[in-house]
Amino acid sequence: MRGRNRIKAEMSEYFRNEIAKPGIFVEYEHGFEELILLNRAYAKMLAEEKIITQDEAQKILDGLAWVEENFSTDDIDGKYEEIYFNVEQKLIQRVGLEVGGRLHTGRSRNDIYSALWRMETRKALWKICQSVLYLQKEMFALAEKYQQTIITGYTHTQPAQPITVGYYYAAAIEVLQRDFQRLQEAYQKTNQCALGAAALAGTSFPINRNSLEKLLGFEGTVTNALDCVGTKDYLLEVEGALAIMMVNLSRMAQDHYIWCTNEFSLLDIGGEVAICSSIMPQKKNPVTFEMIKAKAAHILGTFTAGCATMKNTPFSLCMDLFETHAQFWSGFNASVDAVNLFAETLKYVKFNDERAYLAAKNNFSTVTALADFLVGKFKISFAQAHDIVGEMVGAVTEKGGSISDMNAELLTTCAENILGRGLEVTDAEITNVLEPAANIRGKISVGSPGEFSLQNMIDGAKKIFTEQNDWLAAKKNLVASAYKKLRQ
Numbered sequence: 001m002r003g004r005n006r007i008k009a010e011m012s013e014y015f016r017n018e019i020a021k022p023g024i025f026v027e028y029e030h031g032f033e034e035l036i037l038l039n040r041a042y043a044k045m046l047a048e049e050k051i052i053t054q055d056e057a058q059k060i061l062d063g064l065a066w067v068e069e070n071f072s073t074d075d076i077d078g079k080y081e082e083i084y085f086n087v088e089q090k091l092i093q094r095v096g097l098e099v100g101g102r103l104h105t106g107r108s109r110n111d112i113y114s115a116l117w118r119m120e121t122r123k124a125l126w127k128i129c130q131s132v133l134y135l136q137k138e139m140f141a142l143a144e145k146y147q148q149t150i151i152t153g154y155t156h157t158q159p160a161q162p163i164t165v166g167y168y169y170a171a172a173i174e175v176l177q178r179d180f181q182r183l184q185e186a187y188q189k190t191n192q193c194a195l196g197a198a199a200l201a202g203t204s205f206p207i208n209r210n211s212l213e214k215l216l217g218f219e220g221t222v223t224n225a226l227d228c229v230g231t232k233d234y235l236l237e238v239e240g241a242l243a244i245m246m247v248n249l250s251r252m253a254q255d256h257y258i259w260c261t262n263e264f265s266l267l268d269i270g271g272e273v274a275i276c277s278s279i280m281p282q283k284k285n286p287v288t289f290e291m292i293k294a295k296a297a298h299i300l301g302t303f304t305a306g307c308a309t310m311k312n313t314p315f316s317l318c319m320d321l322f323e324t325h326a327q328f329w330s331g332f333n334a335s336v337d338a339v340n341l342f343a344e345t346l347k348y349v350k351f352n353d354e355r356a357y358l359a360a361k362n363n364f365s366t367v368t369a370l371a372d373f374l375v376g377k378f379k380i381s382f383a384q385a386h387d388i389v390g391e392m393v394g395a396v397t398e399k400g401g402s403i404s405d406m407n408a409e410l411l412t413t414c415a416e417n418i419l420g421r422g423l424e425v426t427d428a429e430i431t432n433v434l435e436p437a438a439n440i441r442g443k444i445s446v447g448s449p450g451e452f453s454l455q456n457m458i459d460g461a462k463k464i465f466t467e468q469n470d471w472l473a474a475k476k477n478l479v480a481s482a483y484k485k486l487r488q
Helices: 014-048 054-070 081-097 095-103 107-147 167-190 209-215 225-230 233-259 287-310 319-346 351-361 367-379 382-396 408-419 427-433 436-441 451-487
Strands: 150-155 156-165 267-269 350-352
Touching: 014 054, 014 081, 014 107, 014 209, 014 451, 054 081, 054 095, 054 367, 081 095, 081 107, 081 233, 107 225, 107 233, 107 319, 107 350, 107 351, 107 451, 150 167, 150 267, 150 351, 150 436, 156 167, 156 351, 167 233, 209 287, 225 436, 233 287, 287 319, 319 350, 367 382, 367 451, 382 408, 408 427, 427 436
Parallel strands: none
Antiparallel strands: 150 156, 267 350
8 A cells, every 4th residue: 555665564454444444434424525526626726736737637537537436335445544545546546656646746644634524524514504494494383383372481490471382482493593603603614725734834836725725615724734734623613513502402302391291281292203102002202302302412422522532632633633523423413313303393293272371370470460560550669569479379379279369358468468558459450460361461571472572583583594594505505616616
């Protein structure tokens, strides 16, 4: 094999077949097409700069086209160490060492892999971004379908205030759009050209790095050659963005999971995304939510492993950097699966509107509105109103009563205890204030679940959705256009 003259000895059988070869299969799966395109771009640049002749470049390009068509996993051999040398060996077999060997002029595996990893990672980002948009789309459908369906909002897992299902999904969409923005920012750091750095100090050949950037669809060039080959911080940023997103998704999945319990019975999922018990006939297990929560652990592990692997490595290329890229795929694939599984599950959910309404009506989640009402009508402080209503709730619950026992007589008694004077209200006023729908209508601040506010949030989120969808299409088209020219 070219390049082992200094070493003399062949790779051990174990190293070749148990370590190198499995890694090459992973490289082939994720980056074979990109490696061919990277090589085509470099051959074109070499010819443009007259470092090789047009005839030599054409032979290399024709040879690469043949390699792309004829190379398969059967050709992978661990003795060639990695996918790059496997492809080079196939090319040299086709066009000869004198011509095929010229492709490596002025470059190194170091900058080749630094560029290839970025090409692979940006392709991965397209995939996860598309999945996030798909999940948003499913949530938009539910936000509009259940825009007026009342449900209890919780803090500390205790009934807090009534909201709507549509309001919940509007909030979830905002979270996903921030997750998308983090992926956008990571993409900008990723889509920078590292090709042309050679080993770490550039090259004496007059290569054109700007041309390589444009040929491969990058949107900038990492200037310093050492920085090109010695860093993978962009990958950590991608993993960090995915980790944050998956933590967010796991929390949403946990909410849905609880809503599916018999005790809550607020949400039913279709049999299309449920499984049965092997022993208990009555079971309908919402396992997709369990799987989404569990898959979050994969990318958290990947991000932690990436940081740990890179910690205290030399600020240059070393095999540790190869390891971080190999680690990436497990966490990434689990993230894609989780996002897609969430979207698929939401196709088959149905809320129990009546039960959700009755729960919100009877679990005292509306009593904050009564305190607000007292402040507005009697101009007392909210602290005083809070004490009055709190004493009313305590008096009712201690006797095993319900929210219907929150009446004018009790309010007057509690007001006298707190203020030293009664407050004149009617039972009808209290009943109206404690009604969940009226409770929600009364919320007029920006970001509240009131109908006008909620519609504004949904409309605003749709605008962002369109912008994010357009951004993704533009990024993919930019690279697709570059790739199309490379293949001509």
